[in-house]
Amino acid sequence: MNPKKTHHSRRTLLPGVQRSSRFAFAYGLLLGLSVLGVCAAYAMWGPADNAIQKLFSTQEIEVLNEQLAELQTKTTELQDEISRTNELVKLDKEARSKLTLLITNLESENAKLKEDLAFFEGFIPGSLQGAISLKRLQVNKDTVPDQYRYKALVIQGSQRPEVTLNVQVLIKVLNKGESSVIVLPNAETSEDPQFKIKLTRFSRVSGMFSLPEGSRLQSVEMRILEAGAIRAQSTIKL
Template sequence: MTISAPKMTIKRHLPWPALALLWAVAIGLAIAVAVWTYELGRNNLPGLQGDAGEQVETLSEQVKKLSAENERLQSASNASQNELKIAQTAQSQLAAQVKNLEAENNRQKEDLAFFDSLLPTNLGAPGITIQRFKAEVAAPSQVRYRVLVMQGGAATQQFTGNLQLSITVWQAGKSAIINFPETNSSDLARYRLAFKYYQRVEGLLNVPEGATIKAVAVRVLDRGQVRAQQSVDL
């Protein structure tokens, strides 16, 4: 009979002073590595240099200054835009006034020429004449006209009659004539003439959309008979 004894393992333990020394060396190495890493990162990254609080404060001041400058520039831009709009509005108003003054000046010249024709030496032959006739396209489907009808000679009786206008248009591939006033029109009064020396008539005429205006003619009628007529091409 054999009796076997259990195996025994003998572990060697370092003395505690040596173990403490090893731990101190390890901790020192870890601290050294951490310090070296921090210094390396601070030297390579500008954002980590200096005191972080001071940098944040400096950046905040710069942001405030830039914001204030941006607001100032925005205010100046808004003021400039407002001034530009005011100047453009004033320019448009002045242009409209100049246009109106030019039209009024031309009208006064026409009136002056007309009244000059009324002088005794310029009365002309007796009869009805169209002294002035102007027509222009005011819009794609609209014509503006002005007519000045005069009775020449030593007029002693009042003339009564009617004005008739005709517009020649090109529509749907063919020519057509539109007469004003139309039959049974409700605005016949605007075409009536009643004067001793002269009468001015002006207004707007509408044509169908898509029609191309070619010419406008005007006639003075006396009981259906043509006493005077003129036409203009547009």
């Protein structure tokens, strides 16, 4: 029994560590905890801006700076993404604008084609037996005040050779209760190309005129002349 007790009394708390070493370890651990406690107390209740407080503040600032840098990076990436999105939206708007303009031009061209088709409605080649016909006279007000545009189609119903024709426009206006007629071309515009055409099969006639200030347009008559003789005419009242 005694040998067992003696053997038990020689055992240490830490295997392989002698009793003196055990006491040294305990004292060191206690000393370390005491130092940490003193440092913590000094940091909490010591003078403001002491070294330990500064140490903790510096660490916190470093963490905040890292977080700020990360947020700035994400913000930059987001701004780049927004810029790319805005560019795509801008390109989409430009494409839509070009497409709208193209559609408008196509609609305008289609309207002109329909108008040309309307000119030929009821026209059968050879049915006019060589006569010259004036079709679909139109007069429209221009954007400029007191200015008008006219157009018509001259058709020759047979395979006659090319013929040179003159266009004459008679404009009836009302000014201060009195009617008068303006004849175009006049002496100043007699050589204007809009009043001369060379006709083989068909030819479009178009031009413009201005009214005297204060005048009201009543009617427009167009005449197609060959060697001074009237070959076709049409009148539109406004």
